[in-house]
Amino acid sequence: DTGVSQDPRHKITKRGQNVTFRCDPISEHNRLYWYRQTLGQGPEFLTYFQNEAQLEKSRLLSDRFSAERPKGSFSTLEIQRTEQGDSAMYLCASSLGGVSMNTEAFFGQGTRLTVV
Amino acid sequence: SQKIEQNSEALNIQEGKTATLTCNYTNYSPAYLQWYRQDPGRGPVFLLLIRENEKEKRKERLKVTFDTTLKQSLFHITASQPADSATYLCALTLMDTGRRALTFGSGTRLQVQP
Numbered sequence: 042d043t044g045v046s047q048d049p050r051h052k053i054t055k056r057g058q059n060v061t062f063r064c065d066p067i068s069e070h071n072r073l074y075w076y077r078q079t080l081g082q083g084p085e086f087l088t089y090f091q092n093e094a095q096l097e098k099s100r101l102l103s104d105r106f107s108a109e110r111p112k113g114s115f116s117t118l119e120i121q122r123t124e125q126g127d128s129a130m131y132l133c134a135s136s137l138g139g140v141s142m143n144t145e146a147f148f149g150q151g152t153r154l155t156v157v
Numbered sequence: 158s159q160k161i162e163q164n165s166e167a168l169n170i171q172e173g174k175t176a177t178l179t180c181n182y183t184n185y186s187p188a189y190l191q192w193y194r195q196d197p198g199r200g201p202v203f204l205l206l207i208r209e210n211e212k213e214k215r216k217e218r219l220k221v222t223f224d225t226t227l228k229q230s231l232f233h234i235t236a237s238q239p240a241d242s243a244t245y246l247c248a249l250t251l252m253d254t255g256r257r258a259l260t261f262g263s264g265t266r267l268q269v270q271p
Contacts, residue, residue, distance in 0.1 A: 045200075074258050081165075083246050083261030084201065097258065132200050138257075145191065146259060148200030 045149035047133050053155045054123055061119045062152045066135030073116050074146065075108055076132040084132055090116060123156045130154075160184070161262040163247060169268045176237045178265045180230040180247030187249035190223055191259065192232050195244045204245075205232075237269045 046065040054060050066073050071092050076084035087106065089097045092113035105123075110116040120127055130153050134146040162181045170176050180190070188209050193201035207214045207223045207230070214221045220233040234241050244266045248259040 072257070076261075081263065083161075083163075083248075083263045084259075086258050086260060089258045091257075134200070145203035145206060146201075148202070150200050151198075153198075 045133055045135055045147050047131075047149035047152050049152055050150060051153045051155075053157060056123060056125060056156055058123055059119065059121045060123055060154065061117050062131055062133075062154075064116045064118070064133030064135075064149060065114075066116070066133070067137075067147055068114075070135035070137045070147070071113070072136045072138060073110055074134045074136075075116070075118050076134065078130045078132055078151070079128075087118070087131075120154075123154075125156045128154055128156045161247065161249060161260060163245075163262040163265045165263060165265070167266040167268055169270060170237055172238060172269055172271050174237055176234040176241070176267055176269070178232040178245050178247075178267065180232070180262055182228050182249060185228070185249055185251055185260075186225075187251055189250040190221075190230050191248045191250075192219075192221055192230075193246040193248060193261075195246055195264065201246055234267075237267075239269045239271050242267055242269050 048063045073090045075087040078084045086099050087102055088108045090110040093110050105121045108118045130151040132151045134148045136144050136146045138144050160183045191206045192204045195201045205214055205221045207221050218235045222231045244264040246261050246264040248261045
């Protein structure tokens with residue numbers, strides 16, 4: 042296993058278009074997270090899955106954002122009607138743990154989104 | 158309001174010296190605190206995790222302290238090298254909010270001069 046994989050690495054889209062990103066976590070990891078990061082800031086939490094269940098979604102997350110993790114394996118993050126403010130690095134991470142256990146998170150290389 | 162604060166100013170030090178980075182938090186009661194390294198254009202990479210009942214953790218040239226009374230963690234890199242130049246992020250797991258995801262600070266950029 043080579044770690045968390047994200048696709049694409051870069052995406053340029055016109056304002057108003059929809060985009061979808063994919064994340065393949067480490068295969069035995071039951072937890073999957075999406076974060077967004079802008080220049081000079083730390084990663085900002087978007088949403089979190091335990092297996093196929095989406096357990097938490099940030100209140101900052103617009104209705105234009107949706108994420109899925111069918112069958113508890115890979116995950117997709119879709120942004121509808123993109124805006125220039127959506128330009129950022131979108132990071133996926135996975136970890137192994139039960140409800141009360143916290144371990145290190147393994148991050149992918151991210152998808153850099155530019156909305157023009 | 159809840160905040161995780163890291164020094165936004167870059168830290169510049171000479172090779173061989175000890176780098177000390179600070180993470181302060183307010184209005185949180187974290188159960189765990191983690192430190193990550195991030196290089197430009199890459200995802201964060203895990204370095205160390207320390208639990209609320211641990212005062213100090215070491216790994217090779219790295220040392221982390223966690224003072225829940227001061228609400229502060231210090232991250233030390235001894236015998237620093239130019240290859241240690243990166244942004245260092247602290248992250249908390251907030252059990253009392255029920256959130257199982259990490260909440261990150263904004264990071265401190267470290268530059269080690271040869």
